[in-house]
Amino acid sequence: MRLLSARPQQPPGNAAGPDALDAFVAGGTNSSYTFTVVSSTQAGAIDQILPGPTLNDNGVVAFSSGNGLFALSQTGTLVALGSGVAFGETVWIDNAGQVIVVAEVSGIRELRRYRGSQPGTFDVLAKVGVDEFTPSPSGIFTSDIDLTGLLDFPSVSDDGSVFYVGTGAGVTGRFVIELNALQDDDGALLGDADDVLRPVALNGGRVVLLSGQFAGLSGPAIAIVEGGTVQPISNGVVASPGQFAGLLPMIGATADGSMVTFFGKEKTPSGTGALTLFASVATATGRKVHALSPVAGFLGQRDLEIVFRHPDRLPTTLRTMPFPAPLHVLGGLLRLGHLSLSDRLALLRIGPDLLFRDPDSDPYLRSVTVRQWLDARGQSDANRTKLWDIIAIGALNDATDRITAALFLKVLRSAFLGSRMNSSLVLPLRGLSSVLVDGAAEFLQRHGGTVLLNTAAEQVRMENGAVKSVRLTGGLDVQPRTVISAVPYFDIPKVFGSGEAVGLTHLERLVSSPIVTIHLWFDAHFVQERIAALTGSPIHWVFNKSRIYPERKSTLMYLALVVSGAHAMAEMEKEEIVQLATGELKRFYPAAPLARVIHSLVIKEKRATFSPMVGSEKVRPPHTTAVRNLFLAGDWTDTKLPATIEGAVQSGYAAAEAVKAQLP
Known part of the structure; x- marks a missing residue:
């Protein structure tokens, strides 16, 4: 695992203002980022890097490894600020080098402030069961409230304003609390019991956050709040519920709040738009929102949530x-x-x-x-x-x-x-080819590559231990410097004549395992959750595509039922599989007998993945071969991972690194 810093190259000309920001940050032909590895678990000093690092204007990076808190100077010096306790993911550093983080000691959570100039020393700013705060605005509560919970979302501004999220005794909901050294800390009840909020502290005691409890607004909005008041200040509404179909509490902001970045789904005439990164920029006449970059085709959970369905009891849910x-x-x-x-x-x-x-x-x-x-x-x-x-x-x-x-x-x-x-689970909002392949093909073409569709390699000719040429369908011969083969293990003999020809032995010991997917369309909706696991059933997973694809308006309910390791089912007839699937749905969903199947489709992938049987790691090949300019990619290679998309991606990285190591 690596921690990277991204630095944009200088944009062309003297572009300035929101339009230039949009063109430059959003990408395209005017944007280019270079990345520098600033810390890595490969060095051995850090066992993991949690996904909540922070960077101040002086170039100092602070991050948590779970059991340690670290700062990295501009010169690359790694400083251990704290250890011996469980640190949260979200870390925040101001320009003075103060680092704010939530730590857990003997089961008690506390908010700590570390100083980069004094490693190992800290101040406790708030502590569950000890501290209290005064709710505001005044008139809602008459006395201080004990802090009963402390969430992993603190923030500090460059002028030292600290905000965090907590819960209070006897009150349902979550407070955004502002630390004040001169008087009682103030907390505004701005979230329901499950709201994440994620405040971002601004200079001057202001904070920007996502909440559904802003006065005068009909739904969740992102706004700048001042003085603990629930009503957003003038020009403080960054993103309103009237403009967006959905907002995520993933927010960034300049110190003065003039620009706020956030993720959201903008409303469109046909329903909801794709998840996109936006920037809200303050102007003389109000705020202008710019779409920066769409997030392609995935629905991701902030936290793991899986519904378990049982035939003999109410469903249960696994939540982190x-x-x-x-x-x-x-x-x-x-x-x-x-x-x-x-x-x-x-x-x-x-x-x-x-x-x-x-x-x-x-x-x-x-x-x-x-x-x-x-x-x-x-x-x-x-x-x-x-x-x-x-x-x-x-x-x-x-x-x-x-x-x-x-x-x-x-x-x-x-x-x-x-x-x-x-x-957490990530679900594709479109077909995997559209989500994963199309963007990769466009990237290659933008950078001078050529993508040939509906083209197969008919023959690979080798001379002197290297690939000399590849004959493609249509009679085209290419003479590559390097070849990365991503064909599955069972097609290696077809492409190269035999596995032994490229140094691969015992390929026959890799055994395939099937996946069967049953697509069903019903005339009534009886499944509410997006995804469910069925216990004690030959059907493993139920994906409610009607909820995963909300833009596809239809009166029919579309379910995809997935069976992994489906050796027996792969040999069954379609009608038999559909009958089994509908029978299982009736066992697990009480309203299922009232719905009729309008259409069905069964897809059998008999060689979907290799089976990771005991001993299979001994025959999974490395990414290099006996042919000096031939490399292997694919989830079946030695990635140390199962046959998953993650494994396939890892194999691609490994093959690319092997190619780079060989190039002059």
């Missing part, structure tokens, strides 16, 4: 908690109501392996299946069938009595010990 890793996922697991208390406590037995075993090298984990590992760790049948099997089969695409425990633990370590984003 507002705690640092690994407590954010563990807290959610311990609240799963469909597991007994003893079963939930038994989940803790995987902890030692999670913390202390390396799945990339541990011989025991590589020698046992997931089922054997779970049994050895005292996991009950209920834990296995109602939780672990669902996660393992979904991530590794095969049954737990076939797949290696090493890769499953790798998935769990990423979810438990990584950032909050690692455990």
Whole structure:
């Protein structure tokens, strides 16, 4: 994991003002960024970098690793500011070098201020159970309120104004609290119990945030607030509910608030627009909003949320908690109501392996299946069938009595010990080709590359241990300096004559595992959630495409049911599969019998992925081959990851690095 700093190259001419900002920051032909690695876990001093780093105007970077707090000077000197406690993800540094962060000590959360000039020393600015604050505006409450909760979203401005989010005794909702050294801290009740808010402190005791409780506004808005008053100040509305169909609490701002950046979905005549980065710029006549860059085609969760459906009881939901890793996922697991208390406590037995075993090298984990590992760790049948099997089969695409425990633990370590984003789900809003491939093709073409569609490699000719030419369909011959092959393992012999011709042996030991997707359209809507896991069912996942694709207006409900490791189902007839699927929906959804199937489509991917069976890591090849200018990419190569999109992307990076290392 690396922490990068991005520096824009000088824009052409003397462009200035909002229009120049839009053209330059948004990208396109007038924008170019260079990236510098400022810190990396590869160096060994830091085991992880959480996704909440901060940078001040002097170029000093501060960030959290979960168990450590660090600052990095302009000269590249890494300073350990604090350790020995659990630090939150979000860190904020002002121009004086003061770093604000939430820390947890013996289960008690406190807001700390560190100084870059005095590593290891800190002030406690607020503490759960100790501090109190005065709610404002006056007249709503008559006395101070005890601080009962402290969220991981503090912020400090360049003039020292500090804001944070907390909860108060006896009051439902979340306060945005301003620290004041001269009198009681003031807190405005600006959020419901689940609102994130994420305040960004501005100079002069002002703060910009997303809230649904601004007076006079009909929905959630982003506004600049001053003096703890709920009513936004004059010219303080940055993004109003009338203009946007959705806003995310991911906000940035200049110190004076003249420009505020945020993510949102702008309203369009046909419904809602794509998620886009916007800038709201203050002008003499008001604020002008500029769309900077669309976020292509994905719906991402801020925090993990999975609905578990059961045939014999009400659904339960797995949600991550507002705690640092690994407590954010563990807290959610311990609240799963469909597991007994003893079963939930038994989940803790995987902890030692999670913390202390390396799945990339541990011989025991590589020698046992997931089922054997779970049994050895005292996991009950209920834990296995109602939780672990669902996660393992979904991530590794095969049954737990076939797949290696090493890769499953790798998935769990990423979810438990990584950032909050690692455990969240991301759903494509369009087909994966449109979301992933089209943008990549456009990038290549903009940078001088050529993309040939509907073109296959018919023959690869090699001379003196190197690829000499590639014959394409249509008779075209190309003579490449370097070839990266992304064909699947089962097509290697077809393209290269044999695996041995390029130094690949034992490819026959890589076994494919199928995925079956059942697309169903109903005349009535009976599924409310976007995604659900079915426990104790041959159907693993239900994706409600009608809710995932809200722009596609239709009276029909569109569901996609996914079965991983579907060896038996892949051999069934379509009618039999549809009958099984509709029967399972009736078991899990009480209103399903009232709906009729209008249309159905079954897609069988018999060789969807390789099966990560015990011992498969021994035959997953590296990205280099016996042919000096031939390199391999694909999720089946030795990425140390399962056959996922993440694995495919990692293989692409690794292949590119191997090519760069060989170039003169």
